[in-house]
Amino acid sequence: xxxxxxxxxxxxxxxxxxxxxxxxxxxxxxxxxxxxxxxxxxxxxxxxxxxxxxxxxxxxxxxxxxxxxxxxxxxxxxxxxxxxxxxxxxxxxxxxxxxxxxxxxxxxxxxxxxxxxxxxxxxxxxxxxxxxxxxxxxxxxxxxxxxxxxxxxxxxxxxxxxxxxxxxxxxxxxxxxxxxxxxxxxxxxxxxxxxxxxxxxxxxxxxxxxxxxxxxxxxxxxxxxxxxxxxxxxxxxxxxxxxxxxxxxxxxxxxxxxxxxxxxxxxxxxxxxxxxxxxxxxxxxxxxxxxxxxxxxxxxxxxxxxx
Amino acid sequence: xxxxxxxxxxxxxxxxxxxxxxxxxxxxxxxxxxxxxxxxxxxxxxxxxxxxxxxxxxxxxxxxxxxxxxxxxxxxxxxxxxxxxxxxxxxxxxxxxxxxxxxxxxxxxxxxxxxxxxxxxxxxxxxxxxxxxxxxxxxxxxxxxxxxxxxxxxxxxxxxxxxxxxxxxxxxxxxxxxxxxxxxxxxxxxxxxxxxxxxxxxxxxxxxxxxxxxxxxxxxxxxxxxxxxxxxxxxxxxxxxxxxxxxxxxxxxxxxxxxxxxxxxxxxxxxxxxxxxxxxxxxxxxxxxxxxxxxxxxxxxxxxxxx
Numbered sequence: 003x004x005x006x007x008x009x010x011x012x013x014x015x016x017x018x019x020x021x022x023x024x025x026x027x028x029x030x031x032x033x034x035x036x037x038x039x040x041x042x043x044x045x046x047x048x049x050x051x052x053x054x055x056x057x058x059x060x061x062x063x064x065x066x067x068x069x070x071x072x073x074x075x076x077x078x079x080x081x082x083x084x085x086x087x088x089x090x091x092x093x094x095x096x097x098x099x100x101x102x103x104x105x106x107x108x109x110x111x112x113x114x115x116x117x118x119x120x121x122x123x124x125x126x127x128x129x130x131x132x133x134x135x136x137x138x139x140x141x142x143x144x145x146x147x148x149x150x151x152x153x154x155x156x157x158x159x160x161x162x163x164x165x166x167x168x169x170x171x172x173x174x175x176x177x178x179x180x181x182x183x184x185x186x187x188x189x190x191x192x193x194x195x196x197x198x199x200x201x202x203x204x205x206x207x208x209x210x211x212x213x214x215x216x217x218x219x220x221x222x223x224x225x226x227x228x229x230x231x232x233x234x235x236x237x238x239x240x241x242x243x244x245x246x247x248x249x250x251x252x253x254x255x256x257x258x259x260x261x262x263x264x265x266x267x268x269x270x271x272x273x274x275x276x277x278x279x280x281x282x283x284x285x286x287x288x289x290x291x292x293x294x295x296x297x298x299x300x301x302x303x304x305x306x307x308x309x
Numbered sequence: 310x311x312x313x314x315x316x317x318x319x320x321x322x323x324x325x326x327x328x329x330x331x332x333x334x335x336x337x338x339x340x341x342x343x344x345x346x347x348x349x350x351x352x353x354x355x356x357x358x359x360x361x362x363x364x365x366x367x368x369x370x371x372x373x374x375x376x377x378x379x380x381x382x383x384x385x386x387x388x389x390x391x392x393x394x395x396x397x398x399x400x401x402x403x404x405x406x407x408x409x410x411x412x413x414x415x416x417x418x419x420x421x422x423x424x425x426x427x428x429x430x431x432x433x434x435x436x437x438x439x440x441x442x443x444x445x446x447x448x449x450x451x452x453x454x455x456x457x458x459x460x461x462x463x464x465x466x467x468x469x470x471x472x473x474x475x476x477x478x479x480x481x482x483x484x485x486x487x488x489x490x491x492x493x494x495x496x497x498x499x500x501x502x503x504x505x506x507x508x509x510x511x512x513x514x515x516x517x518x519x520x521x522x523x524x525x526x527x528x529x530x531x532x533x534x535x536x537x538x539x540x541x542x543x544x545x546x547x548x549x550x551x552x553x554x555x556x557x558x559x560x561x562x563x564x565x566x567x568x569x570x571x572x573x574x575x576x577x578x579x580x581x582x583x584x585x586x587x588x589x590x591x592x593x594x595x596x597x598x599x600x601x602x603x604x605x606x607x608x609x610x611x612x613x614x615x616x
Contacts (some may be wrong), residue, residue: 009368009436009500011330016323023318024377024411026421031414059317070331070421104331107338114333114377114421129316
């Protein structure tokens with residue numbers, strides 16, 4: 003960084019292609035400041051997670067993050083510093099730097115983040131639109147933890163060991179930057195991050211690529227504790243995992259010949275494991291889910307909150 | 310732009326140095342959605358003005374703008390489209406492109422903007438920290454229109470021909486991108502945009518450069534209509550011009566030898582005229598204002614709203 007905080011704008015030495023994403027979180031919409039569930043530090047971290055996850059979903063190298071705080075009256079300098087500290091910690095873990103920002107007054111706490119990544123070649127970046135018939139569908143890590151944690155936060159599921167594991171993960175979102183770069187380098191065709199749930203996000207790939215992603219619902223990798231909390235709730239853990247969102251894992255389509263290279267690349271990057279969950283077919287553009295007997299499972303309009 | 314709306318992030322071919330600024334405006338803080346004074350289109354325009362003005366204040370070439378909308382329930386698609394249209398119009402006038410963005414829910418209308426500019430050489434960019442003893446202090450265009458317009462909007466000054474001219478200007482902020490580039494190319498030492506009023510912003514240059522900007526208050530160029538509205542209000546138009554802010558003009562320090570080259574560069578760029586308002590002295594870092602007899606005029610704590 004050549005110029006940062008204290009001048010009119012931040013100046014950074016660029017690489018050939020810039021990759022830019024915006025995201026915002028608002029008190030009462032994406033988190034509750036008055037709840038017991040997230041400290042200001044964790045809220046700062048949460049704010050950065052979405053925009054950084056979008057960079058991961060392009061296979062970009064992380065660069066700078068810019069943080070705009072909308073602070074309500076009486077929020078206090080100490081908590082504002084904690085917000086920035088939390089954001090800075092996640093940036094550092096992901097290989098990014100907080101390079102600037104601004105503060106304005108707002109009626110409720112609002113954090114708006116711009117994340118900038120870089121690439122030396124356009125081919126290094128993977129969009130949503132390259133999936134081909136015959137590709138395998140893979141997903142990194144495990145799904146459903148933030149959705150199940152929400153049920154705990156909202157008092158619909160009891161506390162306990164499983165709940166605590168889910169809460170810990172929901173409070174510490176981890177965008178998959180290293181995984182995104184490893185996948186992009188291993189010959190995948192299409193890539194997206196799971197912010198709205200794989201039922202929605204896999205359909206984005208399908209529509210952008212004009213193919214159908216056929217996914218086996220029970221192949222989805224469940225996060226530790228999801229099954230237990232869903233048993234308490236009387237809900238289906240795979241539906242929750244497919245629909246609840248905020249997982250920040252990556253979903254991708256790749257030719258079968260690359261399967262082992264991809265698994266090796268993720269392992270070499272020290273990244274999350276891949277689970278192969280389906281394949282790409284011709285057919286109505288979008289995503290379809292099937293049960294263990296191969297029957298269609300409609301997930302559209304499924305309300306993960308059970309209320 | 311290689312990838313834009315519809316993928317996880319926008320991809321843009323970069324130049325050597327990126328220049329990035331964030332700004333946000335919030336209903337009830339920076340504008341009033343329920344007032345008669347600004348249409349959604351003008352609010353979109355206003356949102357972009359601050360961040361683009363920061364690029365002007367570096368002498369950067371404008372590049373992309375990214376717009377994040379926080380929309381309250383029931384805001385409606387039509388008005389949201391008008392916001393984006395207004396932002397897009399100002400971007401186009403300034404030579405920038407809206408390259409991406411996002412929409413979230415928020416309790417009140419919130420627009421958060423990231424503006425990215427570019428430069429091929431670091432020396433092309435001008436910070437706040439280069440002013441030298443002996444430099445002249447210049448300002449582009451005219452000051453005070455948004456401050457005086459606010460008095461009209463708040464019902465403290467009557468409508469009339471002067472008021473209408475002020476309102477028209479306040480509704481159509483115009484960041485000085487062309488002027489910023491022309492100044493940066495004409496050998497100036499320090500540059501800032503006037504968002505908080507020259508009393509505050511000139512002091513930023515002074516402190517960053519460890520010099521004192523000595524400014525003749527009555528040399529400030531008043532915008533058309535400011536004098537008339539201040540006469541109605543019983544206020545001093547020069548104090549208003551110095552303190553009210555949101556002018557989005559540029560203030561700069563330059564060696565006297567460059568005076569004519571600067572005036573010519575601004576004229577060649579089709580830009581606003583320059584007014585020479587003071588000089589740079591050794592002394593306590595900051596800015597000082599003097600009256601026509603050379604006496605100090607304290608402006609710190611001056612409340613431009615007179616209420």
